[in-house]
Every structure is written in structure tokens, then in C-alpha cells.
Amino acid sequence: MERLIGRYGKFGAAKTFIIFAGIHGNEKAGIKALEELFADFTKNQIAFDGTIIGIAGNLKALEQNARFIHKDLNRQWYLSKIRKLGALPYGMLNTQEDIEQKEILDLILEIVHDKGKKLMLIDLHTTSAKGGCFTITNTLERSSELALQIPVPVINGMTNKIGGTTLEYFDQLGLPAIAFEAGQHEELEAVNRIKAALVSIFKHTACLEKELVKEYESSFLKMQEDFAHLPRKVNVLYRHPVEEEDAFVMEEGFGNFHRIQKGDLLARDKHGPIYSHLDGLILMPLYQKKGNDGFFIVEEEKIGYEF
Numbered sequence: 001m002e003r004l005i006g007r008y009g010k011f012g013a014a015k016t017f018i019i020f021a022g023i024h025g026n027e028k029a030g031i032k033a034l035e036e037l038f039a040d041f042t043k044n045q046i047a048f049d050g051t052i053i054g055i056a057g058n059l060k061a062l063e064q065n066a067r068f069i070h071k072d073l074n075r076q077w078y079l080s081k082i083r084k085l086g087a088l089p090y091g092m093l094n095t096q097e098d099i100e101q102k103e104i105l106d107l108i109l110e111i112v113h114d115k116g117k118k119l120m121l122i123d124l125h126t127t128s129a130k131g132g133c134f135t136i137t138n139t140l141e142r143s144s145e146l147a148l149q150i151p152v153p154v155i156n157g158m159t160n161k162i163g164g165t166t167l168e169y170f171d172q173l174g175l176p177a178i179a180f181e182a183g184q185h186e187e188l189e190a191v192n193r194i195k196a197a198l199v200s201i202f203k204h205t206a207c208l209e210k211e212l213v214k215e216y217e218s219s220f221l222k223m224q225e226d227f228a229h230l231p232r233k234v235n236v237l238y239r240h241p242v243e244e245e246d247a248f249v250m251e252e253g254f255g256n257f258h259r260i261q262k263g264d265l266l267a268r269d270k271h272g273p274i275y276s277h278l279d280g281l282i283l284m285p286l287y288q289k290k291g292n293d294g295f296f297i298v299e300e301e302k303i304g305y306e307f
């Protein structure tokens, strides 16, 4: 697999989308969606007022269909670490993810620091639990605006709960960024959702003319219908951290946005049962071996009393 999935658009255009796929190696829907989208745009010579740069994340982990090899590539994006990686030669790097990250930075750093660019990051993921289709924003207002172009719940307040994500990196650069969790890892519809979501954002940012690429509309409408029962915006209240030695096991049957109450049994680890200490909705319960987030608890954002 190549690091650069594709590049498309107008030479010298200001609006630039960096799109990551497969930052987690067991999440392949984003790669497939980008490959198909680039092929379609190229074949039909779609006019695009901007640049799309599609980048594959953890190549070694993608090869092994594992979330990561040594450590989670989506927890490594601290500015201090990025500076360090820039200064170190490849021969001095000890883990696979450091090599992967340095290769990605070699591709994007020049663009990221180009003041003439209007840059946006879209980071594509899938989840281990069912019912997972949502966007996550960093703290920039523009990120929420972009996220709202995808008809699934928007999760705010995640960057305070987990450090070192690609979203936080862009946050610190003052640039908008969203992650799109497009469904369960193996779900076929995830690829269609990603293509429809990207086209919707491209149209909203006036990179694509509204009447072009109409064939993605049916996937968009299906996504809108399938997730209409879920809240439009939620805030993260709690993250349950997990270490490998905890022997964390989620109780069966939880899906994204399942309503839970204080006192509900959610999981077990070596210390015993884990009960919810809050009322809310569960998000991203961990149903795979690798990962440091056991589950999140979120609450619906109250709308309707703005002054």
C-alpha cells in the first residue's frame, strides 16, 4: 500500500483538504472510499476548486489488519513530539509508529505551515461497536460547521478527554479538523457514507458545484434516515481509561448511543465490576483487544434557550 492514496484538484488552489485514512490499521473503509472517490473524480474529470490529499496512516498495521503495532498512532500528535521527530533521522526511531508518523509529516508539514492555504483535516475512522456513525470536532467553530454537513451526531469536547490525536494537533495549529467515524469496521455501508460525507463537505465549501456528482445523494439520504433518531450534538462527559494489564472486558450488548443510567453494569476488569456513575449515552464501547479507551459517556446538548 502506498502512503499517498491520491491527490486531486486545481494547481495552486487555496482550499486544501488533508484526509487521513487508516490511522488505525483495522479501519480500512476510509482507504477504499478515497480510492473510489479519486478514481471517480479522475475518470469524469470533475471540476474541483481546491486540493484533496488522501494519506494512508499506519501502513504496517494496515498490512496486519491491527489497530497498531507498538502504540496507537492517533495518540502521538503532540507538537513537542512532532518537533522531535523532525530532528531525528529514521535510523534513530525505535517504534513502527514513530516511523509512520515521520513519513506522514514529511508529506504534510510544508502544506500545514503554508500560510496561503485554507487547510482542513478530515480523519476517517470506524468503530468496534455497532451503531457508530458520528463526527468528532476539535475546538474551532469552523470544525463544527463542517461536521454539521454530515447528517450524523456531532461529538464536542473530545479533545479535552484524549490527548495527542490528529484533531488536537490541528487545534494547536489553529486549523479546523474533524474525525468521521463511519460505522462498524466491517460494515459495507461505511464506504458509501464516507464518500457521501466528503462530497457534502466539498459542496458546502464551494469546491464542488452543487449539481455535480449527484450519484452520492442516495447514500447521503440513507445516512440521514438511518441516524435521524440520534441526537444532533452531544458533549463528552467521561472517558474510561484502560491499560493493557487491566484485563478490561465490556459487558455484551452495548452499542453507540445506548442510553445508560447511574448504577448500570458496563464492564469488568481485574478490580471487579465497573458501574456507570452517570446518566447519559454510551459511546465507543471497546469490543476489541487493543485500545486505551474503555468507553465514553456523553450527553445530548440542550438546544433551544439561546439568548
Ligand SMILES: [Zn+2]
Residues within 6 Å of the ligand: 023, 024, 027, 124, 125, 126
Ligand atoms: Zn480509529
